[in-house]
Amino acid sequence: MLQLENIEKGYNGEPVLRGITLTINDGEYLSVMGRSGSGKTTLLNILGGFLPPESGRVLWDGKDVYAMTDAETAYARCNKVGYVFQGFKLINTLSVADNILLPASLSDLDDTRVRANFQELTRELCIDTLLEKYPDQLSGGQCQRAAICRALCFEPSLLILDEPTGALDVENEKRVMVLLRRINQEKKMTMVQVTHSDAVARNAGRVLTMSDGVLV
Numbered sequence: 001m002l003q004l005e006n007i008e009k010g011y012n013g014e015p016v017l018r019g020i021t022l023t024i025n026d027g028e029y030l031s032v033m034g035r036s037g038s039g040k041t042t043l044l045n046i047l048g049g050f051l052p053p054e055s056g057r058v059l060w061d062g063k064d065v066y067a068m069t070d071a072e073t074a075y076a077r078c079n080k081v082g083y084v085f086q087g088f089k090l091i092n093t094l095s096v097a098d099n100i101l102l103p104a105s106l107s108d109l110d111d112t113r114v115r116a117n118f119q120e121l122t123r124e125l126c127i128d129t130l131l132e133k134y135p136d137q138l139s140g141g142q143c144q145r146a147a148i149c150r151a152l153c154f155e156p157s158l159l160i161l162d163e164p165t166g167a168l169d170v171e172n173e174k175r176v177m178v179l180l181r182r183i184n185q186e187k188k189m190t191m192v193q194v195t196h197s198d199a200v201a202r203n204a205g206r207v208l209t210m211s212d213g214v215l216v
């Protein structure tokens with residue numbers, strides 16, 4: 001279970017999150033909507049253990065994420081959290097295949113499972129013909145699908161997706177939505193996604209909106 005307790009965060013004295021309290025159950029698929037600049041990415045970064053809040057606590061299974069030791073944080077990053085960043089953050093000096101396999105190689109998931117996931121996901125996301133290419137040889141939508149594949153390949157228990165279909169055409173958007181639902185149901189993976197699309201938001205089981213620094 002994930003819990004946010006009265007989270008506050010701002011930048012340069014300007015408040016962005018004004019006391020967010022939220023519980024996300026294991027295996028839940030949640031959408032967060034809200035206008036540009038309302039703090040959605042900030043919230044995801046705090047939830048994922050990447051950005052300490054100014055006040056409040058983030059608990060993963062009752063454990064305070066920002067009070068963990070460095071070793072616990074490193075272990076969680078390698079095994080627990082998959083993150084599809086708004087700007088993808090692929091590594092330009094690695095091929096698409098190596099981008100996808102690098103986090104998986106740092107995780108505890110055994111090689112056979114990683115290989116099976118890799119084959120299945122690259123095929124399902126239609127990037128199996130792009131594996132030897134480098135990120136700067138890909139379109140934005142192809143990079144986005146590679147980033148989704150990378151985040152899923154090591155079977156994290158929490159998947160964070162920041163506008164995961166923002167660069168995709170309708171057909172690929174549908175493909176990603178079907179894939180996320182299937183994995184959410186089959187693997188009971190907890191998913192938190194930010195989106196500006198009503199259709200993508202409804203793919204999840206619960207939809208919340210960021211408004212004036214709180215979720216409604």
Ligand SMILES: Nc1ncnc2c1ncn2[C@@H]1O[C@H](COP(=O)(O)OP(=O)(O)OP(=O)(O)O)[C@@H](O)[C@H]1O
Nearest residue numbers: 011012016034035036037038039040041042043086
């Ligand atoms: N590192 C930072 N330093 C200063 N201000 C920041 C920083 N990151 C975000 N902000 C500001 O905080 C506010 C919320 O930003 P955030 O990226 O969380 O919004 P968002 O809801 O994800 O927007 P979008 O839909 O455009 O991605 C914005 O006003 C932004 O300018």
Ligand SMILES: [Mg+2]
Nearest residue numbers: 040041086162
């Ligand atoms: Mg954002």
